[in-house]
Amino acid sequence: xxxxxxxxxxxxxxxxxxxxxxxxxxxxxxxxxxxxxxxxxxxxxxxxxxxxxxxxxxxxxxxxxxxxxxxxxxxxxxxxxxxxxxxxxxxxxxxxxxxxxxxxxxxxxxxxxxxxxxxxxxxxxxxxxxxxxxxxxx
Amino acid sequence: xxxxxxxxxxxxxxxxxxxxxxxxxxxxxxxxxxxxxxxxxxxxxxxxxxxxxxxxxxxxxxxxxxxxxxxxxxxxxxxxxxxxxxxxxxxxxxxxxxxxxxxxxxxxxxxxxxxxxxxxxxxxxxxxxxxxxxxxxx
DNA sequence: ACGATAATAGTAACCGTTACGGTTTGTTGC
DNA sequence: GCAACAAACCGTAACGGTTACTATTATCGT
Numbered sequence: 273x274x275x276x277x278x279x280x281x282x283x284x285x286x287x288x289x290x291x292x293x294x295x296x297x298x299x300x301x302x303x304x305x306x307x308x309x310x311x312x313x314x315x316x317x318x319x320x321x322x323x324x325x326x327x328x329x330x331x332x333x334x335x336x337x338x339x340x341x342x343x344x345x346x347x348x349x350x351x352x353x354x355x356x357x358x359x360x361x362x363x364x365x366x367x368x369x370x371x372x373x374x375x376x377x378x379x380x381x382x383x384x385x386x387x388x389x390x391x392x393x394x395x396x397x398x399x400x401x402x403x404x405x406x407x408x409x410x
Numbered sequence: 411x412x413x414x415x416x417x418x419x420x421x422x423x424x425x426x427x428x429x430x431x432x433x434x435x436x437x438x439x440x441x442x443x444x445x446x447x448x449x450x451x452x453x454x455x456x457x458x459x460x461x462x463x464x465x466x467x468x469x470x471x472x473x474x475x476x477x478x479x480x481x482x483x484x485x486x487x488x489x490x491x492x493x494x495x496x497x498x499x500x501x502x503x504x505x506x507x508x509x510x511x512x513x514x515x516x517x518x519x520x521x522x523x524x525x526x527x528x529x530x531x532x533x534x535x536x537x538x539x540x541x542x543x544x545x546x547x548x
Numbered sequence: 549a550c551g552a553t554a555a556t557a558g559t560a561a562c563c564g565t566t567a568c569g570g571t572t573t574g575t576t577g578c
Numbered sequence: 579g580c581a582a583c584a585a586a587c588c589g590t591a592a593c594g595g596t597t598a599c600t601a602t603t604a605t606c607g608t
Contacts, residue, residue, distance in 0.1 A: 286575095287585085287586095288586070290586065308564095322589080327587055329564095330566095330586085348488075350564085350565085374526075378522055384514060388540075390546075391541065393538055394541070395538075397535060397536070400519070401535075402530045446595095461557080464558090464597080468556090486564090488596085
């Protein structure tokens with residue numbers, strides 16, 4: 273997702289354009305990986321040393337709900353990344369070393385819904401963990 | 411997994427048979443669902459009102475490492491259930507209403523490893539969330 | 549039954565997250 | 579551009595699940 277798309281979604285929902293949100297989106301647009309709330313906070317504190325946790329978490333949660341960010345839980349902490357392809361449903365390989373991700377086009381749900389007749393499927397999570405080629409060679 | 415199998419694994423690893431562990435295993439053997447650490451604590455407190463968090467978490471972690479329990483993270487809390495089939499790799503549908511689970515035999519990794527040449531896969535998570543037939547009809 | 553050592557109780561610290569009251573900032577209509 | 583209103587923010591404290599520590603107790607091989 274581009275910055276322009278993100279800002280369009282925000283303005284459509286009457287969210288204001290603030291310096292904090294600019295910094296936050298800029299940070300995510302430059303990283304192709306899941307980032308913890310603390311990593312986000314540390315980056316934003318460079319521009320704005322007194323930034324509040326309230327601001328960090330409120331915006332991360334809002335952006336996640338709007339589909340601007342993707343969220344997942346790694347090691348008991350909330351992690352976020354820029355929504356990479358809102359149109360096409362997909363999953364991720366996540367490098368446990370550097371955190372970088374790689375999209376997986378295949379979705380297992382296609383072949384499974386038949387196995388769950390009588391059940392109401394609301395969602396699913398499919399993530400693969402391991403080492404990416406760069407981290408393997410180091 | 412049966413209680414006997416669990417105790418065999420424990421004794422093989424020189425873990426002692428204690429009242430707390432008996433209560434804990436009994437509780438899991440009677441529930442076909444993921445239970446939070448707090449649910450476990452509340453149950454065990456009936457027998458042993460002064461039970462320590464240390465005891466709860468140490469045993470849950472130990473049992474999980476030994477493969478007696480399965481562990482997953484739901485809503486930011488650690489949840490555990492009796493290992494249902496240690497031999498055959500499988501995944502779960504998890505009812506978001508009652509917490510009960512249903513095994514899914516199909517594993518998506520079989521069809522995906524080819525897509526990840528150059529990557530070192532260490533693990534994966536595949537969970538389906540929704541409502542089970544019983545909760546739908548209520 | 550004894551002694552070595554694992555297991556536990558009681559309690560406090562830890563850490564990521566959430567919540568709150570008061571202040572500042574962005575936007576909208578003039 | 580300015581006022582007014584609501585949204586967004588800061589500073590800080592509370593919260594909840596988890597982890598850690600020390601002294602005490604229980605288990606098990608001998």
